[in-house]
Amino acid sequence: xxxxxxDPIDSEALECARERIDVVEWTNKEIKNYSxxxxxxxxxxxxxxxxxxxxxxLKIIAKHGVGVDNIDLDYAKSRGIRVTNTPQANxxxxxxxxxxxxxxxxxxxxxxxxxxxxxxxxxxxxxLVGFELQNKTVGLIGLGRIGTLVGMKLKAAFNTKVLVYxxxxxxxxxxxxxxxxxxxxxQVLKKSDIVSVSVPxxxxxxxMISARELSFMKKSAILINTSRGKLINENDxxxxxxxxxxxxxxxxxxxxxxxxxxxxxLTCNNFxxxxxxxxxxxxxxxxxxxxxxxxxxxxxxNEEALSKVI
Numbered sequence: 001x002x003x004x005x006x007d008p009i010d011s012e013a014l015e016c017a018r019e020r021i022d023v024v025e026w027t028n029k030e031i032k033n034y035s036x037x038x039x040x041x042x043x044x045x046x047x048x049x050x051x052x053x054x055x056x057x058l059k060i061i062a063k064h065g066v067g068v069d070n071i072d073l074d075y076a077k078s079r080g081i082r083v084t085n086t087p088q089a090n091x092x093x094x095x096x097x098x099x100x101x102x103x104x105x106x107x108x109x110x111x112x113x114x115x116x117x118x119x120x121x122x123x124x125x126x127x128l129v130g131f132e133l134q135n136k137t138v139g140l141i142g143l144g145r146i147g148t149l150v151g152m153k154l155k156a157a158f159n160t161k162v163l164v165y166x167x168x169x170x171x172x173x174x175x176x177x178x179x180x181x182x183x184x185x186x187q188v189l190k191k192s193d194i195v196s197v198s199v200p201x202x203x204x205x206x207x208m209i210s211a212r213e214l215s216f217m218k219k220s221a222i223l224i225n226t227s228r229g230k231l232i233n234e235n236d237x238x239x240x241x242x243x244x245x246x247x248x249x250x251x252x253x254x255x256x257x258x259x260x261x262x263x264x265x266l267t268c269n270n271f272x273x274x275x276x277x278x279x280x281x282x283x284x285x286x287x288x289x290x291x292x293x294x295x296x297x298x299x300x301x302n303e304e305a306l307s308k309v310i
Contacts, residue, residue, distance in 0.1 A: 001059070001300050004037045006045035009064060010282065013289020017041070020297055039296045041289075047071040052079060060299050062292040065090060065279060067228060068309055069201060076310060083309040084295040087145060089287035090279035095149040097252060097278045098196050098226050102154075104272055105222045105248035106130050106194075111269050131193075131220070131247075133158040139192030141185070141208075142199035142227070143169045150196050151179055163188045166199075189216040194224065201228035211236040214245065222248045226278045229255040234265060241268040252278050 003021045005014070017023050021039070024030050034054035040047065043064045049072050052058060061071055063085040076083050104110060107130040115125065138154050140147045143166040151162040155178060162179040165188040174181040182188050185208070189195060195217065199205050209223070210233040217223065223246060225232050234255055240246050250272040251265070258275055265271050279288065295305055 001038045001296060002036050002057075003039040003041060003296055004031055004034075005041045006031065007041075007043035007064065009041065009043070009289040010285035012286050013293065016290045017293045020293055021300075039299070041292045041296070042070065044070055047076070049075040052076065052081070060084065060296055062295045063309070064288045064292045067200065069228070073310055082299060082305060084292070084305045084307050085309055086288045086291040087307055089291050090284040091145045091149055093281040093284040094146050094226050094278035095153055097274070098150045098224055099153060099157075101224050101226070101250035101252070101272060101274070102133060102194050102196075102222060105224070105250055105270075106133060108248075110272055114269070133160065133194070135159050136193040137161045137163060137191055139163045139165070139188040139195040140179070141165050141188065141195060141197045143174070143179075144198060146227070147196065147198035148177065150198065152177065163191055185213065186216045189213055190218070192221060193218065194222045197223075197225040197231055198227050199231060201230055206230050207233045209233065209237075211239070214240045217246060219245055220247050222246070222250070224250045226252040229253045229257060234263075238264045238268065241265070241270050244270075246270070248272070250274070252276055
């Protein structure tokens, strides 16, 4: 099956693709000849109606990753094009980044580095006083695969209490994991020392954390978003950090990407910004690439998709 790979993928995953399917790579001039594409693998490449209209033979869009907001799902469905993703391939890498950001924020690692580079007169300056994660309260906004893993890892490593806000999960599911479910978002925000957002971007979740929600949080709390931009109102977060209404915050997914070096949040010394780097590990990249290839091979063999979006 003629498969266009529009974005760079890991070398091991690419070798797997070359062995199993007929590949047109992102560096090949033939990549512009959309009309011959029967399958595509995309990371950030936008599969719009206009692009799909140039692909009359297209049968499957295999997303290398989880989020499918770069794919016109309604149009793909109307064309009968299968869309798949790789929801389990990157969850450990993203969960580990959440923990890394929590530790970085709580111990002011970036600020410490900056102060050392600028020159310090004494060790352990008061400006770098942080806090431990041990026995703290973690609030999970969203209990999907990544949210669950974040909670389990923090509970196991730091004996944290884990609170959950997720309208789509049940109290019994949370209890089995040792978590506590709350019905309202503000309840979790008020009680948590670390809040981690792990939800998809929809009309309902856009700006779900704005000035009102930030006002519920402790001044000693940390807010982390590693899922999608626009979930947090960045202007409101900037104002909260500037006025020390939060201890710190970290964002791996911005409203506009790639994030500008002139973004106001980057001027806050209690903020950490990373360039949508959650899944950017060798381990996750291999899994995402090979699993995307697997989905195309399954279609070739007339088998059901392992992770079908539509």
